[in-house]
């Protein structure tokens with residue numbers, strides 16, 4: 198679904214396809230509503246003191262055995278944030294550990310969820326810096342703000358909004374982080390354009406996400422259930438690099454941090470309406486948690 202829509206958008210931009218914006222807008226809104234509903238449910242579970250386990254049996258479920266989001270943070274990191282932020286962690290990497298944040302910097306986390314990466318960033322940039330979290334789901338924002346209150350940090354602000362329309366001025370952020378969210382967006386080109394807009398010249402894009410390596414069976418791509426579970430909307434790595442360059446970023450790179458194996462695939466496909474064994478074998482090694490980097494040039498090129 199994603200692929201078709203993005204191909205159609207690309208054709209429109211080349212002037213070789215008829216406009217279908219209305220159709221695209223409805224589909225994009227449906228995806229956003231589904232994602233918002235699922236993550237709202239996940240946040241409510243954590244507010245009730247349970248593990249997030251957002252998407253039923255598939256995905257970024259936050260459980261200890263989850264192949265994507267388990268064992269991401271060190272004990273040093275989990276010990277300095279409230280339990281609610283750890284329970285709500287639904288990421289697939291540790292962007293703050295890789296982003297080389299410096300004291301005094303302004304950081305923005307796209308799709309901040311329960312706030313774990315925002316709270317960790319706030320410690321790294323210190324009292325002279327600032328960490329923003331941006332999320333569209335009210336329940337996640339409530340949870341993140343509760344976690345901020347428990348952590349007692351002042352240099353943090355959680356904003357309500359969509360990552361396709363970032364509510365911050367141009368050139369106002371030093372570093373954009375994100376953890377397993379861009380794969381959920383129906384309009385990744387817009388997300389990257391917005392990230393580029395709000396970064397200061399010389400600013401860094403330093404994001405963890407699920408990325409696909411090579412071709413993946415169509416059944417997987419078609420499944421919205423898997424999509425909202427962080428998988429079927431993932432970009433292919435070369436596509437991701439190309440989109441970043443098209444958006445103006447330089448020094449683009451994608452570094453695998455965890456390559457999912459056949460057993461992991463079996464775990465995240467469990468419960469899907471698919472021939473789980475056949476698909477799991479076919480996608481062995483094709484999905485990975487990756488650290489995606491880019492830089493906004495210091496001088497416009």
Ligand SMILES: C[S@@+](CC[C@H](N)C(=O)[O-])C[C@H]1O[C@@H](n2cnc3c(N)ncnc32)[C@H](O)[C@@H]1O
Nearest residue numbers: 236286287288308309310332333334359360376
């Ligand atoms: C997989 S969770 C990741 C949360 C957090 N980054 C973490 O590592 O725990 C996805 C989060 O992104 C938010 N989200 C998804 N799509 C979004 C969009 N288009 N705009 C804003 N927030 C979005 C969801 O509400 C949810 O809180």
